[in-house]
Amino acid sequence: MAEPTLRHHLGIWLTLLALLGLSIASAFLELGEAKAFVTLSIAVIQAFLIVTFFMYMRKAAPVPRIAAASGFIWLLIMMGLILTDYRTRPEDMMLGRLLPEPAWESPPQGAVPTPLAKNRDYGNPAAIQPTPDSERGEGAPSKPDTSAGERVYRSVCIACHGQGLMGAPRAGDQAAWEARSKAGMETLVSHAVNGYQAMPPKGGHPELSEQDIRGAIGHMLSASGISIPVRGDRQD
C-alpha cells in the first residue's frame, strides 16, 4: 500500500524537477517573444500538478473543489480584464502615465488624440503641419528635413521614442539606432508608415505624410548621432 504511493509521489516530484530544468533551459534558447509564454506555460503545468496531486484536488469533494477553482477563476477574470484594458488603450502607456518621470513632462490630456475619436482635436494644431500634397511630388528631395522632422518628433513620436516605451528605440540612444539603421532608411520609413511591432502605422497619425515620417526619423537619427545613406546615394 505504502510502496505505490511513495513511487507515485516521487514520480510527481521528478516531473516537477524535469519541468523546472526545461524552463531554465528554454531561457537560454533564442525564443524571443515566445520565451515568456513558454516559461509561464511550464509554470502553469507545474502548478496544475501541485494542485492536483500534492493538494489532493484529484480526490476532493465538489464544494472544496469549487472553492479552489474560484480563486483561479477570479484571477483569470482579473488578468483578462486588465490585459484587455491595456491592450486596447495604449495611449496611456504612450503618454507616460504608466511611469511618470521627472525628466519628462507628460503632454496634457487631449494633446494626443484617442485612436477611436472621429473628430480629432489636437491640443496644439500648429505643432503638426503635414506637408501639403502640392508640395510633394516625384521630384521632391528625399533627404530628411530635420527641422520639420523635429516638429513632428516633438508632437507625435516623442510619446514613445522619448522614453523608449514598449520597445521603441529612444531618440539619442546611439546603439539602438545604429542597429536599426543597418536595415536602411527605406526600411525604417516603411516600418514607421505601415506600423511595426508595437508601433502603430504613422505613429497613430494617418494625416502625416511619408515625408513627415521621413523627416522625423531623420531627426531621431541625427539626435542619436547617426548619419544614414538615403535613397539615391546608397552604395549597392
Place this chain on the structure above:
Amino acid sequence: MTYQSAIPTRPDTLEQPASQFDSLAQQHQADTLGMWVFLASEILFFGGMFMAYTVYRTAFPAAFEAASGHLNLGLGGINTAILLTSSLTMTLADDAVVARNRRATAIWLALTALLGTIFLAIKGIEWREEFREQLAPLFGRPFVFPEPHTDQARLFFSFYFALTGLHALHLLIGVVLVLVMLIFTLRDAPHLDAKVIIAGLYWHLVDLIWVFVFPLLYLAARHG
C-alpha cells in the same frame, strides 16, 4: 464514487466529529473548504502583484530584461528545486500521518521545515548580494544601474523585493506552522491528520506561488 476530500477518513477511526458536523468526513470537507477559501484570497493577493509586474514588463521589455540579468539564476534555480522537494516531503508527512506513523510524520515534517529554512537562507544570501551591488531601492539606499534603463530597472527591483519579500514572509509563516505541526505530532494531538494535511495545503500554495515568481523574475533575462 466516495469523495475523500484532502483528508481521508479511516473507517476504523475512534475520533468523533465536532458537534456541528454529521460525520468526520463532513468535518474534513469543511476543513478543506475553509483552507481553500483562504488560499483563494492568497492567490488573488499575489495575482494582483503578478499582474502589475506584467503590465510594466510589457511597457518596458528591454529594461526588465536587462534588470533581470542581474539576478542570480543559479541560486534562484536551486531554491526552486528545494521548494519543490519540500512539497514532496510535506506530502510524505501527510501519508505518514494518515498511516498513523508518528515517527515518520515527525521526520518528514522536520525535513520540510529544514528545506524551508535552507530556502530562506539562500534567499538571504541573494538579497545580501543585491544590497552590496546597490540594486536594492529600499530604505532610501542608493540605486546604481547603467543608463538608459536606470529608472525602469529601479521599478523592476522594487517588484523583485516586494514579490520575493512577501513570498519569504509567507514561507517563514509556513516554517513556523510546520514546526507547530511537529510539536502536535510529538504530543499526539487530536485530529492530527486533519491538522497536518491542512497545514500542508498552505505549504504547497507557498511553493505554487514561487513556481510563478521564478520564471517571471529570473527567466525574464536573455541568457546564453
